[in-house]
Amino acid sequence: MVYQINRNVISAKNRHISKINNQIFVSLGFFAAFPIILLIGQNVLLFLLLFLFYTISKKRKLIQFNSVIQIIPVLFALGAIFSVLNILNKDTESVSRAVQVLPNYIYWSFLLFLFVAHRELFIKKYFYISKGIMYGLVVSIVYFFIQFLIPELFFLQKVTPNQFSFMCVCFTPIGIYHLKSINKKKLGYILAFISIIANAYAGRRAGTVLIFAGSLITLNLSNNFFSSTFKLVLVFIFIICMLQLDITKDYMFNNSPRVYDMLYNGDDVSKEDRSVLFRKAMVEKGLSIFEKNMLFGIGLNNFGLDNTAISGNFEGAKFVKNKNLQKSSHNSYILILAEGGLCLIIPFVLILLTPIVIFFIYQKRIPIYLKPVYISVLLMSIHLYYISAIVNVFAWVLLSIVLSISTIVINKKNI
Helix, strand or coil, rough: CHHHHHHHHHHHHHHHEEEEHHHHHHHHHHHCCCCCCCCCEEEHHHHHHHHHHHHHHHCCCCCCCCCCHHEEEEEEHHHHHHHHCCCCCCCCHHHHHHHHHHHHHHHHHHHHHHHHCHHHHHHHHHHHHHHHHHHHHHHHHHHHHHHHCCCCCCCCCCCHHHHHHHHHHHHHHHHHHHHHHCCCHHHHHHHHHHHHHHHHHCCCCCHHHHHHHHHHHHCCCCCCHHHHHHHHHHHHHHHHHHHHHHHHHHHHHHHCHHHHHHCCHHHHHHHHHHHHHHHHHHHHHHHHHHCCCCCCCCCCCCHHHCCCCCCCCCHHHHHHHCCCCCCCCCCCCHHHHHHHHHHHHHHHHHHHHHHHHHHHHHHHHHCHHHHHHHHHHHHHHCCCCCCCCCCCCCHHHHHHHHHHHHHHHCCCCCC
């Protein structure tokens, strides 16, 4: 009798601990998608990860090298370090700016390394992580609108339209599929619609298109390839017809002129739109900077300091008035190429390409509930060409998850 009571007490205690453990992973997903709240100058996610890694270290060895994929984040960290070491003899401002962001690059590399090392744990808890991401995505969308209505929320970080759009691109497919997995597909449609409208309202053209595409694919994702493809074709035809309606055109013109121009005035946008032309100018500038030091670049966080003039060898260059453009690259690939050279861009591209290649080779091994992660990574990889957002926690949590999944997949283990 006493033994039975003790066993029940232990069982209840274990269930309580398990519930708390699950909530930690929900919180991890939530603060990945809503990293706004600061604690001692850093977002809560950092401290949550530190606590999580501490609890892992109590049960098993924290630093483990058990996959060849872990070499890639190590190379990325080394590339960032060499980029900084290479400019130590330069002016104080350049060195200071590089040193300021170096801890972020090392932190992200460490995150990737640890997620892959303990991949079984993170994938086992993926349901709770995706649940947190879904909640964080919803709160971020609400917060994005609130910050315009109540600007007095000074104690929280402001979310720029570009940051918001990038977050939606990274996490909307995951949030939608989580709702599908708990038999709330209608809410998934609502989440997709709100995310698309929010990005259109913010004038984020690339983000709007990518979120729309990702939402469409995720909502029609199924184990039957032909059935899902047929549904996508029907939906695509329906959307094309809807876009041709005058009422749709009028709404777009009045509420999101930039998206309207992209949809209906594509040729003019590519030749005259200042935003598009500025990005072309930054690509040209970035390639010119890369030629100065192909191996190590000009140093982290120094793109904006460089005064390299663009030659304007592209159509519409006359509309870019200031040829000495000391601003953001608006292109994550060009940013890393210019600031870190080949030593940084090669491991970065490998980090992105590895899961995408694995997905196309081993997609039959990947359970359907994990495929939205790959959809998100593919969309994010495209979006990074249009936005300088790699210095951001969204991308690295997503990449940590997808590399964990990919490592299990290539090891031929069941997920």
